[in-house]
Amino acid sequence: MLSTADQTDLWVRRYHPAPHARSRLLCLPHAGGSATYFFGVSRALSPRVEVLAVQYPGRQDRRSEPFVETIGELADRVVGAIGSQLDDRPLALFGHSMGAVLAFEVATRLERTGTVAAALFVSGRRAPCTHRAETVHLKDDNGILDEVRSLNGTDSRIMADDELIRMALPSIRADYKAIETYRYEPAPPLRSPIQAMVGDEDPKASIPEVRRWAEHTSAGFTLHVFPGGHFFLDQHVTAVLDKITGGLPG
Template structure:
């Protein structure tokens, strides 16, 4: 049996698997939570064990103050992930989660725990900077941005009580995203697979391709039909990419039909 810790506030282990040859650690988008990846975890189990990161300030951590920088998020998550490195790790981050995964990968590599592969979804490379100010908008302005990006439950948009519950974390996440600047010269040596929707207003295909500048290892770019939350409608196709890449690392993975 694995002797890794399972009591971290940061890690959700929805489908424990002692037979898994590799673990896929998933990082959600701004305003997102670990449960966003429950279906992906189910689809990959038991050959790949999915772990999802739960940031402070949401769901069962909603009473904790949300963190306002990618570096803070990365430090907390990296410390929680390290005990799970008794097996090879792959990382998957969507949108803000891609930035956290990239920052964590650099941190883990410095500690001798380089990820086997890094999947970076729906986010432009750090070398492609846009000046954005969603964090400075009022509540209505932030909700307007969510509508523009799509992918958010209509119940959240219509329920004032729900909106007030999630807005503090959303505002903190946008602050983290819009003020993040990686350490100059941060370049990994692990493989990177960039994934992007072809109509994403936040990330162009060329901006996603620029992730190739941030690793000396192999790079691949996968373009899907859809916008910023292309993943919601493209889970089987995305899982096929993940499954194929993990298989090349020597892991057998399950078919995607059970994903939500």
Template sequence: MSDVDQLGFQRWIKRYPAAGQSDSGSTVVFPHAGGAALAYRSLGTALAEAGTDAYVMQYPQRGDRLGHAAPATVADLARDLFDAGDWAALSPLRLFGHCMGAVVAFEFARLAERRGVAVDALWVSASEAPSTVAARPDLPMAQDEILAEIVDLGGTDPRLLDDDDFVELLLMAVRADYAAFNRYGCGPDVAIAADVHALGGETDHRVSEDMLRHWETHTRGAFTLSMFDGGHFYVNDHVADVAELISDL
């Protein structure tokens, strides 16, 4: 079987086609650090039901990309994802990224601009702004500290953390993403043309409303901020609402 599908995209990109003809363009979804594409199946399905084709990215070192080398930097990861298909054929694009995925999506948008691929909007969920990343402490790399971080953030079934095989695979993915994120830096004057829409959880103890507002400096277009009930993984409880926001743009 070919590594690419009939549309010319790598098969590890999970596609959720809109029911009937898409009337809301295409949305590309970027998972959080350590997250696999499967974790965004509900969002992909909700986006398709809302009328937009959804493409959920799979990062290296997990799932069907388990044997793919980890990119050294966030920019390398964004380039790896951008080179996985002919995004110009689907443009203008809408991008959605959760936590670290928002920064990956931002770098994907910057690359798209340089390559002449139109991006209408970037949805950044539960994420600190790119220019603030370098100033925060490095993400942990030791097993115990990573697992404590995962428990603190929520979003992972605690029962899975009792499964040694699951933990081994999870740590591989998280370490790859954390290492790239720890090398990331971005100036406060770096901005994209696309509108930026920030989303967050009102009780998220890791990413506050004020932190989300810093994203406004990274767009030359419009900026909006929407808050939902819930914590860092609020989106799991508001999948339909988030999908509606994106598709109604």
């Protein structure tokens, strides 16, 4: 059985250690994404903020491990892996798309154990209390690839390399299954403030759906709308990071 330290090393990437940072930001990737998506975020925020990027099983250096196909199990395992990161500095969470829902479920579990996240930043995802019937994970490989291409969120060099994209398909399918089978279970609102961000042309999250994140907090809600689609944040990195740093303690 892995120790807590070993679990942390498996699940969490600390690209730019910042031992004197005033706060930590736990970043959770989108479906099919990996911790490396947040390398630039880590570099930009260090040393003021120490960024912890989550690496899901089944990809990159964890490709030999079985996938986790439910949001609930992913949240449980993330919480188990970050226990040693909760005691000395405030912890905030940031998630994009599937990662936003996972961040919410992690924050919910942390509150049950007495830890209130300093802030929850959610991007490109409708509120948990909304629902759309989606079945992308049941499509054939070409159907999933069409969906991924339509969102413009995968490195064009990977999309152009058939071998690479075929290698990534199993993790993409597993993540789509996790988020598409997720069902919100009503719970008390979080005591963490929530800042939600969305592109004004996002086909996966309308502005009214994103605004409903306000129902999931008792500590204040802010909505930021940016020009762009599902991966608007790739074109507005500086502005997104300004929103995040402005919402962190210290």
